[in-house]
Each structure stands twice: as structure tokens, then as C-alpha cells.
Amino acid sequence: MTSYSIDLQCPQCGAPVVLDETERIVACDYCRVRHIIVSGRHQTYCIPPKQDIPPDSLLYVPYWRFKGMAFALLGSKVLHRLIDSSAQAVENAGVPFSLGLRSQTQRLQQVTPASPGRFLIPTLPVKDLLQRMNGQRLGLGAGQKSPGLQVHIGEVVSLIYSPVLVGAQGLQDGITGRAYSGKAVTLEEEQISPEPPASMSFLPVLCPHCGWDLAGETKSLCLMCTNCGSLWIGHKGRLIQLPFQFYGSRLQDAVYLPFWRFKAGDGELPAEAFPPAIRPLLDEGSKQAFMVPAFKIHPGLYLRLSRQMTSGTGSGFKPEKFPKAAYYPATLPFREGFQFLPILLSRMVRNAGQPAEAVSAAKLKPRQVRLVFVSFHSRGSDLVQPDLNIGLHKNALSVGRSF
Ligand SMILES: [Zn+2]
Ligand SMILES: [Zn+2]
Structure with missing residues (x-):
């Protein structure tokens, strides 16, 4: 790359x-x-x-x-x-x-x-x-x-x-x-364009709520206010507030990896379309919810993590402010993650021979988008999510940083 x-x-x-x-x-x-x-x-x-x-x-x-x-x-x-x-x-x-x-x-x-x-x-x-x-x-x-x-x-x-x-x-x-x-x-x-094409616009990285300097790596799309505990993302020329939650146990040596979580809207597939073991998460109101990585990683791993996170059950916690920990930057916009849903569904539905048919029945719209910080902990060269039993090689993340 x-x-x-x-x-x-x-x-x-x-x-x-x-x-x-x-x-x-x-x-x-x-x-x-x-x-x-x-x-x-x-x-x-x-x-x-x-x-x-x-x-x-x-x-x-x-x-x-x-x-x-x-x-x-x-x-x-x-x-x-x-x-x-x-x-x-x-x-x-x-x-x-x-x-x-x-x-x-x-x-x-x-x-x-x-x-x-x-x-x-x-x-x-x-x-x-x-x-x-x-x-x-x-x-x-x-x-x-x-x-x-x-x-x-x-x-x-x-x-x-x-x-x-x-x-x-x-x-x-x-x-x-x-x-x-x-x-x-x-x-x-x-x-010929009548004038040079529109270029870039910038905003100072300050919390629109309290004026505090927002925290985040230079590659990060989402910025945290450690003062008032809010999360922000640039959208159409301004910073908008983004709902978020924490998932998994609160660990001492946590590394938080960001995932996008969407509700599916009204066009979701019926529950019977999925084998019981890999049904999507059900959100409040019994709507299916999907989780995909908000960071770039090898495509095969992107698929695996999405499937594991979407069909896993676990609990979260809601801290007052951002706990002191390592946060991996969110580098993949949510609309990109949402576009991945048909591929994810094709790996979850019952109709394994002809998944495209089953998937085409879904008319998904992103609803209630939020960023979920999932706690992993460091074990040697791996990151491990103990509640969902998910492991990830640290090198896989450094590869993802380069593209
Ligand atoms: Zn300057
Ligand atoms: Zn603030």
C-alpha cells in the first residue's frame, strides 16, 4: 500500500x-x-x-x-x-x-x-x-x-x-x-470547471459543548472530549455529537477497539432467515442490530470480526467519562461500514448455497448509528476479548493502519 x-x-x-x-x-x-x-x-x-x-x-x-x-x-x-x-x-x-x-x-x-x-x-x-x-x-x-x-x-x-x-x-x-x-x-x-474545484475546510479541534481540546490521533475520525465526556465526528462542515457505548468488561489494561453499531430499520430479514447460533443481536424494541469494525484491517478479518461481534451477546457499561485506557482510532466512516452489511448477511443467513437471494430481500437502512468501544486486553502478541472469546493478532492492526 x-x-x-x-x-x-x-x-x-x-x-x-x-x-x-x-x-x-x-x-x-x-x-x-x-x-x-x-x-x-x-x-x-x-x-x-x-x-x-x-x-x-x-x-x-x-x-x-x-x-x-x-x-x-x-x-x-x-x-x-x-x-x-x-x-x-x-x-x-x-x-x-x-x-x-x-x-x-x-x-x-x-x-x-x-x-x-x-x-x-x-x-x-x-x-x-x-x-x-x-x-x-x-x-x-x-x-x-x-x-x-x-x-x-x-x-x-x-x-x-x-x-x-x-x-x-x-x-x-x-x-x-x-x-x-x-x-x-x-x-x-x-x-472545464468554471473555477478551481472546491477544496478542503477545517475546524479547530475543540469541543463544541465545553471548548476543551478534543483528544484523538491524527488519523481518527472520532474525537473525544475527556472533560465533558462527549464524542464528536466531522460531518458536512461541522462537528456533530455521536452516541457511544462501552461493551465488554471494564478491564485494567484495556485497549478499546471501535465498532459501528446500526439498527437495521424496517427492511430487516425475518429471524428465521438465520440459524439460531448466529442471529444478529437484538436491540431494544427487538430490532436486529449489526456491528462492524470502525477501523481498517485485512478484509478477511473484517468479515470475521463483523460476524463474531454481530452474533455475540454480551453486556456493556456506561462510564461517566472516557476511562483512561488505550483507544484504537476509528478510521472507517460509518457509511462505509454500513455498505458492508450485505456481505456480512451473506455469511450469516441459512441459505448458504445461494446467499445473494436471501440477502436481496433485506432492505436495510442505517438507524441509530453509534460507536461502540469494545474492551480487549493485551496478551503477548494478541488482543483478546474474553466475554466473546475473540482473539486478534496485534500485527493485524498495524497492517490496517497502513491503508
Ligand atoms: Zn499553525
Ligand atoms: Zn466537552
Whole structure:
């Protein structure tokens, strides 16, 4: 897995800050103020040109960048893979289909209203591209019957603009200078974004309730207020409060791993669809509830943990404030976790030969989303959840941190 670096400016004092693409908090070494990125679903970056290109000849071509887990249900089998790739977000731009290595050797930059050059408007939806790209990587060849179900989960889907020189002699790579085509290119007005595409917005990492500094690693999506005991997540330009609970016994040496918990809404499958031993948890009001990891991990383990947590029963506790302990950061947005439910259901329903049929009957909607901190304790190289009898190798978590 590769990771891109992004050159930013501290929103408070303007000092330069280098961010890893998986980080959500900009921590400034100079003024010490931390900001959380709260802009929309896709971060937008550009690769600055290396060649000297006059603004009139500088064109930015958009690429979708995806890093995460891909799952497909093929008959009764679940295929899965880690994916790290990029693909052009416009058709036939006359430039390479993928970003290749260029974005690993170049630092990315924020697109600002003052960014020079023209930006092509992305026309290919990210969903279609993921379907195509990930289908190939999952080993679903062109001749093969397409699987009933494909899901992609992962937090990094960004839009990266790569520079191209548009000259009388055609197109040239704005980084290496390599010629792409010898023909002159005409661009229609409607292909060009009227202004540089929207970029990032930030908020200081302060509790909206009490003004306290919120705690959380730079990769964490959820931030804790250890003063008033509230939990916060960036959503559509602001911080919103997130319900949470603790699960398992209160241990001395606890490491809390975050899981998303949803109720299924009215479209859930009937209880008889599941064998008694692996029925989903029943929530208050006898609604099925599902639990999936709120962190990235190898896809096979993601599936196993989701199944174990969803069909396990156990009790929780509600402390006044966050107990002093190690908290593993929540790095996977809840909508990504929710998208995983059909794959999880396919591994829980009775109809093991044709799970897709059973799963398609479910019309799930995420309801009453909350973050659950599950207590594990450290035993040698493993983390163990004694109430549910779940074990996890610590290395598996460090692998998950890299994507
Ligand atoms: Zn600063
Ligand atoms: Zn607070």
C-alpha cells in the first residue's frame, strides 16, 4: 500500500504542514493548533507541474484514487482484496488511464480558488470505476458472470488532478514532459470547471459543548472530549455529537477497539432467515442490530470480526467519562461500514448455497448509528476479548493502519 503526502498550510497561522493522505487532523508544529478536515466525501488535491507551464496552457486531468477493501459475492463464495489504485475520472482525455507512480514521487497540494490552470470536470462516477477496476483485481474476468454483489469500503477516495501541458503540438505530461499525443486538442467550454474545484475546510479541534481540546490521533475520525465526556465526528462542515457505548468488561489494561453499531430499520430479514447460533443481536424494541469494525484491517478479518461481534451477546457499561485506557482510532466512516452489511448477511443467513437471494430481500437502512468501544486486553502478541472469546493478532492492526 502506498501513501501520498500532501502539502498544506496551517488554517490558523499559514505555516507549512505535511499530511499523510489517511490523516484527518492537521497538527501544526508552529502554533500548536490542531484542525480537523470536515470537507465533503472526497478530498480534492492536485499535483503541481514540474515543467514551467503558462496558466493558459495548463490543464488538470482528474483521477479517482481508491484505497481500501473490495468484496464480491460470487455464488456462495465471498472474494476479497485490498485495493490501492487510481483511474481517470474523464473519458478519452488522451492521457494515461491511471496515475501510475507520479503521485508517489510528487507531493500533492490543496486546490485553492487561486490555483492557476484549467480543471476538467470529472464525468465518470467513482462507483462505476470501482466496479470495473476492483472486479478485475478480484479475479472476475471479462468472460465471467458478474457477481450479484460487489462492495468497496475504505476511507480514501480522493480526486487527484494531474497537470498536462496543452500546446499547439498536442498534450504533454506536466511532470515528466513526456509527449502524449501529437495532435492539437480542442476543449469545449462545458468540459472545464468554471473555477478551481472546491477544496478542503477545517475546524479547530475543540469541543463544541465545553471548548476543551478534543483528544484523538491524527488519523481518527472520532474525537473525544475527556472533560465533558462527549464524542464528536466531522460531518458536512461541522462537528456533530455521536452516541457511544462501552461493551465488554471494564478491564485494567484495556485497549478499546471501535465498532459501528446500526439498527437495521424496517427492511430487516425475518429471524428465521438465520440459524439460531448466529442471529444478529437484538436491540431494544427487538430490532436486529449489526456491528462492524470502525477501523481498517485485512478484509478477511473484517468479515470475521463483523460476524463474531454481530452474533455475540454480551453486556456493556456506561462510564461517566472516557476511562483512561488505550483507544484504537476509528478510521472507517460509518457509511462505509454500513455498505458492508450485505456481505456480512451473506455469511450469516441459512441459505448458504445461494446467499445473494436471501440477502436481496433485506432492505436495510442505517438507524441509530453509534460507536461502540469494545474492551480487549493485551496478551503477548494478541488482543483478546474474553466475554466473546475473540482473539486478534496485534500485527493485524498495524497492517490496517497502513491503508
Ligand atoms: Zn499553525
Ligand atoms: Zn466537552
